[in-house]
Amino acid sequence: MATVDRGLWQQVIQQVVATGGHLIRPWFTQLEPISLEHGLLEIEVPGKAEQQYCQQHATRLFTEAAQAATGRLIGVCFLTAAQKESQGEHPTQVEVALPEPPVALNDDYAFETFVTGPCNRLAHAASVAVSESPGRTYNPLFLHGSVGLGKTHLLQATCRKIAQDNPRASLSILSCETFVNHFIEAVEKGQLHEFRYRYRHADVLAIDDIQFLSDHEQTQEEFFHTFNTLYQAQKQIILSSDRSPSEIPHLEERLVSRFNWGLVARIDRPCYETRIAILHKKARLRSVELPEDVVCFIASLVDSNTRELEGAISKVAMLAKVADRSIDLRLAEEALGAEPVRTTKDVTIESILAAVTTRFNVRLADLQSKKRSRSIALPRQVCMFLARTLTRHSLEEIGGYFGGRDHSTVLHANKTIDRLRQRDPQLQAAIDRITQEIQAAT
Structure with a gap:
């Protein structure tokens, strides 16, 4: 068995850090090379869950990194410590992937580790309520939002709490792709009865x-x-999606209607303050000490979703370990500068005012006046909502742009628009268009 040179392994890890993005996990620092022989790099992983993750999501990442470091065609294989010991003199056998099992609950996905903010407060509250009273509070619970915003986290946290409170409850937690594949397999094998019994007798279907x-x-x-x-x-039904029920293409109307029976909760991108809180909590959970200037740097650089924030922490921590350096702003810039992260210029309240006045055909003077007619109040509240969502200004600062209104007025406007857009698709569409126009101009 040919051992792996530490310098070569360090090159592989550095390449992974540079190109891994959101695929990087904190436990990558625990990976160890076993051997490099006959064009196969064997890597030891901490456990079965980590092995499954690497096989499903990181094989290509490590393969390309190994090939870049060696300049040769290299394959990779992930082994647990037990598999490493059991190999003995026998040649390595790469496991063949079995049919995808139902999703296992991720230990990191609990209510205690979820960071709430204006972007996700409704979804979080609804999930907690469902976990405390499954089947009777919001049924179905439909969570939707873009990738990496916490839909799966809340879905699994809800199921985890239900399982803890009701150990005998039957939970079916799986991806839609798995459900589709199981159905096709059941049809092909004539096992529809077993398929229906499996999913129609569950206490919770997520x-x-x-x-x-x-x-x-x-x-x-x-x-x-x-x-x-x-x-x-x-029985409780929990669904997640990257869009609302009515926006899923080619979905039968009767399903759209049923998905709307319970509560449809949207999760938005985290604002700057929420990103700061997420970074603090995720770093603490991973025992990574991030100086405040590094936290602010990452929060301003990565403005898209929680998953990329976690990936940024992992990249900084991994580079610090590989380079044997303490974490500071310079190291963070090196770690995140290797792969440019999408950033935007700061959105100003002036740009929000310009976009809203154009969209709603109102005058700036009216928005800053004391007028309370709906034709003026609604655009003013939309402005305050967007200012709270897209800028770093405090409630008091936002109120100052609208005739010196106090923070409670801004907070009320934020809650009002958040509530209205949940039940008014036209208003939500208008807000989305305004947001796109503002961000396209920055």
């Missing part, structure tokens, strides 16, 4: 990325009847 039902007509038909059976039996 399906991630339900938008993948799109264009699967037979599966939609099956899920429709599964939904009805569970709903009528007061």
Whole structure:
């Protein structure tokens, strides 16, 4: 067995840090090379869960890193410590992937580790309520938002709490792709009875990325009847998607209607203050000490989602370990500068005012006046909502732009628009268009 040169391994890790992005995990620092022989790099992982993650998500990342470091065609294989010991004199056997199992609960996905803010407060509160009273509070619970904003975190945290409070409850937690594949397999093998029993007798059915039902007509038909059976039996249904029910293409109207029966909660991108809080909590959970200037740097650089914030922490921590340096602003700039992260210039309240006055055809003087007619109040509240969402200004500073209004007025406007857009698709669409116009201009 040919051992791996430490210098070569360091090059592999540095390449992973430079190109890994959101795929990087904190425990990558625990990976150790076993051997490099016959064009195969064997890597030891901490456990089974980490092995499964690497096989499903990081194989290509490490393969390309190994090839870049060696200049040769290299394959990679991930082994646990037990598998490493059991190999003995036998040649390595790479496991063949089995059919995808239901999603296992991630230990990191709990309510205690979720950071709440204006962007996700409704979704978090609804998830907690469902976990305390499954099947009776919000059924179904439909969480939607862009990638990496915490939908899966809340879905699994809700299921975890239900399982803790009701150890005998039957939970089916899986991705929509797995549900589709199980259905196709059941049809092919003539096992529809077993398939229906499996999912229609669950106390909780939680399906991630339900938008993948799109264009699967037979599966939609099956899920429709599964939904009805569970709903009528007061069993909890939790769904997540990257868009609202009405925006999922080629989804049957009767399913759209049923998805809206309970509560549809949208999760937005975190504001600057929420990103700061997320970085503090995620760094603390990983026992990584980040100086305040590094936290502020990352929060201003990575403005998209929680997953990329976690990836940024991992990259900084890994570079610090590989280079044997303490974490400071310069190291953070090196770690995150290797792969440019999408950034935007600061949005100003002036740009928000310009976009809103154009969209709603109102005058700036009216927005800053004491007028309270709906034609003026609504655009003014939209301005305050967008200022709170897109800028770093405090409530008091935002109020100052609108005739010296106090922070409670801004807070009320934020809550009002947040509530209205949940039930008014036209208002939500208008806010989305204004936001796009503002960000495109910065």
